[in-house]
Amino acid sequence: MSNAHLPAQDRFAFWADLVSTQLARMRLTSPIASRDFVARASLTQAGPVRVAWFRSPPAHLSRTWADVRADDPGVYQLMLVTGGAPLWIQQRRQDSGLLHGALTLFDLSEPFCGSVPDRGHDTEVIIAQIPHTALPLPVDRARRALALPFAASGIGGILADHMTSIRTHGPDCDPRDLERMGLLTADLAGALIARRLDAYPQLPPQTRQDVMRARILAFIDLNLADPDLDPAAIAAFHHLSLRTLHTLFHRHDEGTVAALIRRRRLERCRTDLTDPRLDTLPAAAIGARWGLHHPQGFNRAFRAMFGLPPAEYRRTARNANQPRTDR
Numbered sequence: 001m002s003n004a005h006l007p008a009q010d011r012f013a014f015w016a017d018l019v020s021t022q023l024a025r026m027r028l029t030s031p032i033a034s035r036d037f038v039a040r041a042s043l044t045q046a047g048p049v050r051v052a053w054f055r056s057p058p059a060h061l062s063r064t065w066a067d068v069r070a071d072d073p074g075v076y077q078l079m080l081v082t083g084g085a086p087l088w089i090q091q092r093r094q095d096s097g098l099l100h101g102a103l104t105l106f107d108l109s110e111p112f113c114g115s116v117p118d119r120g121h122d123t124e125v126i127i128a129q130i131p132h133t134a135l136p137l138p139v140d141r142a143r144r145a146l147a148l149p150f151a152a153s154g155i156g157g158i159l160a161d162h163m164t165s166i167r168t169h170g171p172d173c174d175p176r177d178l179e180r181m182g183l184l185t186a187d188l189a190g191a192l193i194a195r196r197l198d199a200y201p202q203l204p205p206q207t208r209q210d211v212m213r214a215r216i217l218a219f220i221d222l223n224l225a226d227p228d229l230d231p232a233a234i235a236a237f238h239h240l241s242l243r244t245l246h247t248l249f250h251r252h253d254e255g256t257v258a259a260l261i262r263r264r265r266l267e268r269c270r271t272d273l274t275d276p277r278l279d280t281l282p283a284a285a286i287g288a289r290w291g292l293h294h295p296q297g298f299n300r301a302f303r304a305m306f307g308l309p310p311a312e313y314r315r316t317a318r319n320a321n322q323p324r325t326d327r
Contacts, residue, residue, distance in 0.1 A: 001018065001040065001042065011039070012028075012030060012037040024108040025063070025070055025071040026067055027061065028061050029059065030058055030060070031058055032118070039054070039122075046166055047182030048133075049129060049130050049134065049182035049185045051128050051170060051185070052129065053124070053125070054123075055122050056122055056123055057116070058085065058118035058122075059115070063111055067111075068108075068111065073108055073131075074109055074132045075129050075130065076135060077108060078103060078130060079106070079126070080125060080163055080164075081099045081100050082124045084121050084123040085116050086117070087099055087114060087115060087123050089104050091107065091112035091146045092110065096147045102151055102156075107146055110143075112147070128189065135189060135190050135193075136203050136204050141199060145197060150192055155195060157218075158188060158218050162184065162185060162214070166178075184214060187210045190203060191207065191208070212238065212248065216234060216238060216248070219234065220234065220261060227291045227293055234257065265290040266301060266302055266305050269286050269289075270313070272289065273286060276318075279318075283310035286310070
């Protein structure tokens with residue numbers, strides 16, 4: 001969605017109405033409201049969670065008790081500032097400070113204010129709208145974390161990557177997969193907040209298991225190039241028994257952890273084999289880049305998963321991408 005197609009004098013009013021309709025009733029002002037206020041947005045519904053992306057010029061927003069009484073959706077907004085100008089949020093006498101590349105939480109059931117300072121460029125944010133009932137923490141406890149800054153590292157980094165992935169790939173996902181991704185968003189957000197409040201043990205056991213699984217998947221992806229990455233190394237790093245590790249993934253019908261590692265390595269190899277920038281790199285070297293150091297084993301595994309040996313898969317993809325010429 002964009003207001004760029006409208007006459008310049010109508011763009012800000014359109015955007016203010018869109019924000020109030022799609023997020024919650026609030027008041028927007030902007031120092032450039034009468035000038036070229038071009039903004040864009042996209043929305044993805046992921047089960048109970050809605051993920052929104054906004055690119056907006058400088059603006060100030062505020063929501064009052066009157067707005068809350070007229071329109072109370074019972075929803076938190078978890079905001080990730082991904083680029084451009086920083087912004088800040090104030091709620092319950094707490095101030096996030098200027099945020100860039102970080103997260104913060106605010107509650108649409110209470111007044112708040114926020115601003116994107118006029119620094120000559122837009123801000124870009126991803127917002128996860130999480131119902132109070134979906135966050136695995138009591139409302140009174142979660143509200144202690146409103147308008148606090150959270151670094152996009154550790155669990156925060158996993159959550160930021162997850163929100164970005166829903167924004168980027170969500171429109172192409174099956175609704176059932178999107179629902180699982182939305183539920184995981186709420187679990188990760190709950191874990192991030194609970195860590196800040198020293199309340200992690202109070203999270204439901206299923207939430208802690210889902211967060212552990214997400215942490216392990218992030219660890220696997222980060223270490224796929226390491227040939228020593230195996231279930232034993234993963235279990236040791238996360239202080240789990242091998243049995244607990246396998247049970248955690250078996251519940252999600254993902255097979256064995258070793259098979260999961262192999263599948264993700266092969267997927268990375270497939271991506272590299274279709275990358276023109278890596279055309280001079282032999283197929284066996286691409287396998288080695290992702291921890292598959294035995295060419296024959298790499299060939300067999302790749303063919304079993306994708307139907308062709310690596311080198312042939314690369315040639316086929318290259319030919320398919322070549323532009324056709326008229327004779």
